[in-house]
Amino acid sequence: MYDITKEAQEKVVTAGETLTYYATIFVFSIIAIATLTFIILTIYNKKRPDDRKFSPLKTFLISLLVGWMITTIFFVYRIVVVGLHKLVSG
DSSP states (O other), X not given: OHHHHHHHHHHHHHHHHHHHHHHHHHHHHHHHHHHHHHHHHHHHHHHSOGGGOOOHXXXXXXXXXXXXXXXXXXXXXXXXXXXXXXXXXX
């Protein structure tokens, strides 16, 4: 019974290390894409007429949502491709 517990603990540590790396990349990807989107929307917003401009809060929320959606789509696509590759390869 001890061997199973020790093996399970080792797998949890390995999974934790792997997932920490990917979670960090996920968060930094959201921040990077959101920042880029915010800069683009701010430049775009300066060119708009005064009655059609976005509020700073709206610009921030739009950029944060775009960053989250693009990053999530990328990571889900990656997981689906890895899963399909493992299914096909046997």
